[in-house]
Amino acid sequence: MEGKINSITLKPVGVVKRQGEAVRIEVFPEFASALKGIAGFSHLWVIYWFHDNDRPESRATLQVHPRRDPANPLTGVFACRAPERPNPLGLTACRLIKVEGTELEVEGLDARDGSPVLDIKPYIPPGDALPEAVTPEWVKRLSPAK
C-alpha cells in the first residue's frame, strides 16, 4: 500500500453547451471512441465540474442552507447537492436524446453552459435506481425534487 494520496489531477473530456432549452455535451474528439455503444442507453450520469465554484472560499465551504434558502436547515455539503464543496463535482442523471458524432444531446442536465465534463457513465438499474431512498423533510419540500 502506497502512502496517502494528497492530490488528484483530472482533465476535462468534454464541455456542456446550452442553447435555449437544448443541452448538448460536446465530447472532445480525442475521446470519440470512448462513446462506442452509448446509444444503447436511455440515460446517463454526467460528472461535471462546477467551474464557477472552483475558488478557495467556495471549496472551503462545509455547510450551507440548501438553495441559499434560510428556510432550509444549515446542512453539511456532503448532505446536500450544493455546488460549494471541497471538490466541486456535479452529478446529474440525464436522458440521452441523440448521439451525433461526439455530440450528445441530453435532457435534464442542470450544468451551466461551459461546464467541463469529467466523466460520462451509463445509468444502470437496479443498482442506480433506488426509488425507496429516504430523505429528510426539507428535501421533500424542494421543488423540483432535487
Added chain:
Amino acid sequence: MEGKINSITLKPVGVVKRQGEAVRIEVFPEFASALKGIAGFSHLWVIYWFHDNDRPESRATLQVHPRRDPANPLTGVFACRAPERPNPLGLTACRLIKVEGTELEVEGLDARDGSPVLDIKPYIPPGDALPEAVTPEWVKRLSPAK
C-alpha cells in the same frame, strides 16, 4: 468566459476501509462539519478514485470488454462502468447504515480498501431514481446487475 480549462485538481476528503463484509468511509477530520444532517438520508452517492487505475496506460484506455469478458461487446468506457477511463472516477450508490463521528458505515460500496473518497452526496429521488432506464442486452446479462 475564461479560456479552456485544461487541468483540475481534487483532494481526497476521506478513504474507504474494508474489514471483511464491513465497509466504512473514514471522512478526514477537517471535513467533519460537512457531514451535518447526513444521517437523515438512507442512501448516498460516493464518488471515489480508482487509485489502482491512475496510470497513464489505464487512463488512455477508451474501449474495453466490460468485466474483461470477451463475451461482452467491445464498449467505449463512457458506455460502461469500467475503472479504466480518462478520469478514473468511481460512482456507487450505497446504503448508509450508521454515522459515528466522521465514520460512515455503508452497504453496497464496491470500492477497494484504501480508495480515496472525493465526494459524498445524498441520494435524492425522484431525480436520481430512474428504474425505467433502458440498457443494452449485454448489461442485462451481467450478474449482479451492474
